[in-house]
Amino acid sequence: MGKGNIRVLAASLIGSAIEWFDYFLYGTVASLVFNQLFFVTEDPTIGLLIAYTSFAIAFFLRPIGGVLFSHIGDRLGRKKTLVLTLSLMGISTFGMGALPTYQVIGIWAPIFLTCLRFVQGLALGGEWGGSVLLAVEYAPKNKKGLFGSVPQMGISIGLILGSLVMSVMTLLPEAQFMAWGWRVPFLLSAFLVIFGLWIRKGIDETPAFKKAQEAGEVIKLPIVDTLKYHWKAVLIAMGSKVVETAPFYIFGTFIVSYATGHLHYDNTDALNAVVVGSLVATILIPIIGHLSDKIGRKKIYLFGIAMTILYAFPYFWLLQQGSVLLLFVATIIGLGLIWGSVNAVLGTMISEFFPANIRNTGISLGYQLGAAVAGGTAPLVATALLARFNDSYVPVALYMIFTALVSLVAISFIKDKQYVETDTTVVPNVKG
Template sequence: MDKDKDLRRVLVASVVGSSVEWFDYFLYGTVAALVFNQIFFVTEDPAFGTLYAFATFALAFFIRPLGGIIFSHIGDRIGRKKTLVLTLSLMGLATFLMGVLPTYGQIGLWAPVLLILLRLIQGLGLGGEWGGALLLAVEYAPKEKRGLFGSVPQMGITIGMLMGTIALSIMTLLPQEAFITWGWRVPFLLSALLVIFGLWIRKGIEETPTFQKTQEKGDIPKLPIADTFKYHWREVLIATGAKVVETAPFYIFGTFIVSYGTQNLSYNQTSILMAVTVATIITTILMPVMGSFSDKIGRKKLYVGGTILMILYAFPYFWLIHQGSVALLFLATIIGLGVIWAPITAVLGTMFSEIFSANVRYTGISLGYQIGAAVAGGTAPLVATALLIRFNDSYIPVALYIIFTALISLVAIWTVKDRHNEELDEDLVTVEDKAN
């Protein structure tokens, strides 16, 4: 088999599956801000309807660590590839069913209950997807291109968001009543086609060389979660803390802004969604550039630099969007989501992979990533909305919240050794070695 062709297929498989998963996931976040507070979470005060909608957005983040545990167990025991098929199928089914779900006006309380159930299923699927997609790329990568390869599945996050944003931007061009009634459902239903394509592209991909070597050595743990917490609990804490700055500001810039901009700053939905779209295109282009750059200077330097910029940008971001100018809204979103966030997310997954041993790597990176996402990601729009309500629509507490998340991550990453010049498993002993 042509090695270069095989590597290209691996990269395509990792980014396509990841993109489909995140497309499904982000649809919910954006529609929660625009529609669900009106047809599923019906209250007299629109602000509280939005708060409830974002609360269900956050619920999936809390279930993601469980999904990470379940599917990473399968991934470390049976293999990366089989796990990815399961997670993609689960996500796709849940998203399609959301598109046909009756509203509160049709079936009453059962509508939000069923919506929450499907959202939790989405969370379970995504909890296992990310780690597998990342390892599919990283464990196939040559040492000198590991940062580049590791950034490719990260592109799935923004590609998925981009597809979701474009789909909803088109649908918001409908009359408001048509969009609320049926327009928002179209992207959910079309996601079924994307899932079929994602499953097809992953067909024929062999198991990663690293996992095959682990199998050959008989180094498969019986209970990966137990071994991870016993021998790699420090790495899990580091990964959890490092994830915080990558996830909280992202959901402020990309999801919270939709409700905040329309309800508090009088921007129209289309302008905000287009600003997010442009910023997402830019960060998607920058990710492989940053990943490749990390192969030259190291992951940690890029990550720390991006985090410091995030601290410095928190207040200027809100000042810019408060000027009431659509041009400045675009500029603010492009700087935050398009430029500053790119180096942080591009190196995150590769950096996680380099601190865990191969036999528990799927479990380790999934736990750190998903716990961090649960603590700071899904709660970000909820916390930001609650802070606005508590402090009379002042953005100062929200800006301080962004700074706080960055400081947590800087502390977490402080002791991490940059391993970009080392083989993936060099100097990392196995669980059995540690036990002896």
């Protein structure tokens, strides 16, 4: 692997990790802090539901961000998109860390916090597609799965960084943590963003985008062509995302409030379990990505669907035992192995659904619509189900199984040998 490819993968991975670190901080802090300092109500459950609602609403901004920034990516290049999205994410996250609480400015506190969360949603909506394509479009033909899995590692690395920093902060006395400790990770993210921008400054445009430019195939309105000619591929990409995103937010975000608030685990133990599970996923993702170049991405993806269905009830049973060891085991299997397998191949798989001249728009729209429908709502749905069914985990487990079945239906519309490659385009062989 040449030095140029290493820098490209580094730029893709580091930027992705920083974006997800910033994004996940909100989800973790929402369950520990925001329901007390920003979304203030007499009922703690209502406060948590409102906090998770603000968490979910930002997901519906992600498709808009995906269309907006992927338009820039398909028109002007992937690199410009990545600089813009990382800058916006840094500004909004730093702003959260500096924001006065409800006790200081009243109703304006949750309003400003929600607005900053919206900016995060827009930024991440544009970041993911650009970072995946930066890796995939530089990849040799027989290493697309490996290269495409590298930016996917940024998701688990971001979760590790966010959970690890918050785990350290929760070691502070409760009063100090609530007063200022929770702000530290948000403020420190500014230094990570500056470093990420420096790394991305030195990369060039992808070969696929250059070929599209030279062939005169750059489209004025990529979203129009995407919806007109590739709407089936968008729907399949959207459905494919569901089994990756909903269980992920159960395993990685909802688990914190569920384990501490309902099962009486310690905050630090719950956060550390997420860190270890994410670390296992980070190690497995490139291995599985490389394996997908040999046996195919669809087989690994179907394995992830089957395991999600089979593991939904055992996962909650392990948590119910009250053992810290089993808490770690449950999270490692769910977040590390099962989610890691699906996540490793998802980016590369759906990037192969679309031609190069609208690829950024196509993958961003499908991926972010799936995230909006299934990802942002997952902690909210799970919390609401627990409240409705007297803390029974059965409805939440059934919800996880349902998300896997949705993706199984979606992927059934792609044949085993689904892609026909040419120099500048990849055309999906979609059933129907």
